[in-house]
Amino acid sequence: MNHLKMNSPQALEAPALAKRRAGLKWLALTGIGLAVAWPAAQAQQGDWPNKPVRVVIPFSSGGATDLLGRALGNELGKIWKQSVVIDNRTGAGGAVAAELVAKAPADGYTLLLASGSMFTVNPHLYAKLPYSLQSFELIGKTASGPMVVTINSAVPANNFKEFVAYAKANPGKLNMASAGNGSQVHIAGEAFAQASGIDVTHVPYKGEGPAYADLMGGAVQMAVGNINAISPLLKSGRVKALAVTGRERSGLMPEVPTVAEAGLPNFEFTGWFALVAPAGTPKALTAKIYADIQQAMEQPGMKRYLAEQGMLASVMGPAQLTDDITRESARWKELVAVRKITAN
Structure with missing residues (x-):
């Protein structure tokens, strides 16, 4: 039998070849991973949406949130060249819908059209909520009235x-x-x-x-x-x-x-609605959706709808929306305490 000596060229070459082969195998596997991951990232941002988008409405059909959601969804569908599916999920002052969206994949294909009270009132009304403001990426306020x-x-x-x-x-x-x-x-x-x-x-x-x-x-x-x-x-x-x-x-x-x-000087109350996505949705994607909301609100059909419904386009981004939520939350916290309002 032919044995290699430990210091022979062949003996030194064997480990080097094994190491090189392992490196090539790792590169090949990594390449496959990148090939899969890169299109996924592109689909999330650059090519989004490439399938229907679901907008969850936290109240029943025929209400303000539902009517606005359908009108806005119609305009966004034109911009996205995809169907916008309206999904009414009622219960617990919007908490049922909020929990559903909070647990959805953070890929932009499941959004929530929230009424302001879901973030400014519910936290003071319910002892336990299955969501919080931190459960979502705020995209932007849409309309008010x-x-x-x-x-x-x-x-x-x-x-x-x-x-x-x-x-x-x-x-x-x-x-x-x-x-x-x-x-x-x-x-x-x-x-x-x-x-x-x-x-x-x-x-x-x-x-x-x-x-x-x-x-x-x-x-x-x-x-x-x-x-x-x-x-x-x-x-x-x-x-x-x-x-x-x-x-x-x-x-x-x-x-x-x-x-x-x-007869009640200084009394004022304005209802508003905002589009939000699950926490972790890429900022580039939420920024795109916000830009699309701005475009949708400028369309003649949307302007006509808002005028006919006595509403106003109130488009604002996440920073200003967060400030509004903070200010209103303090106001309604006091009212809930004074009126002894409960969720029961």
């Missing part, structure tokens, strides 16, 4: 002052509908009741649609609803608008005074 103080037509009041007087004469006898505990409709109603000094019973629903159906039917007597969801119902004659909560009168119903004009 005033609320409308409305009553069922059977209530014996023809204007704001008459209604407040009637409510004070009948403490605890009037039911106030909302889109759910902690919703913007809920907190707007509580803020109005606190400012006007009336005692009403809160009745939460799983969205504005069912709440307003009962308002029209007379099962509840009042609601302070988002203008885009409540305004179409006024034509039925079964619901009356008493005042709008904005700083100025709405062009949608110029004959209706503001709450401040009607």
Whole structure:
């Protein structure tokens, strides 16, 4: 048998060849990994979206968030050349939808159209929430609009002052509908009741649609609803608008005074909506989506929709949105404590 001596050229060459072969194998495997990872990164940012995008709505169909989501989704779908699927997930003041999106892959294909109350009210209302502000990447605020103080037509009041007087004469006898505990409709109603000094019973629903159906039917007597969801119902004659909560009168119903004009100086409440993504979504991707929101809001169809719904484009980025959330959160924390509002 032929044996190699330890210091022979062949003996020295064997380990070197093995090491070289191992290095080539590592490079080959790494190359395969890069070949897979690079297109994935490109798909997340450069080629995004290459499949339908889901926008989760935290309330039932027919409400303000749902209506805005469908209009915005239609315009974004045109920009992205992909379908935008609206997915209504109701419950717990938006917490069900928020948890779903927070746990979704951070790839931009599952987004949440949140109402402001989900970040400014719910943390003070629920002992435990399955999400927090840190569960999301804030993309940007989209639109805002005033609320409308409305009553069922059977209530014996023809204007704001008459209604407040009637409510004070009948403490605890009037039911106030909302889109759910902690919703913007809920907190707007509580803020109005606190400012006007009336005692009403809160009745939460799983969205504005069912709440307003009962308002029209007379099962509840009042609601302070988002203008885009409540305004179409006024034509039925079964619901009356008493005042709008904005700083100025709405062009949608110029004959209706503001709450401040009607007798509560300095009262103002504006509902707003923002698009967010799961935490960890690449900043380059959220920046692209924000730019696309800006573009969508400038489209004639979107401008027409907002005007017809009495809303305004209120596009702002993550930094300013965070400041708004911080400021409003402090305001609603105080109201929740004063009114002893609970999620039960």
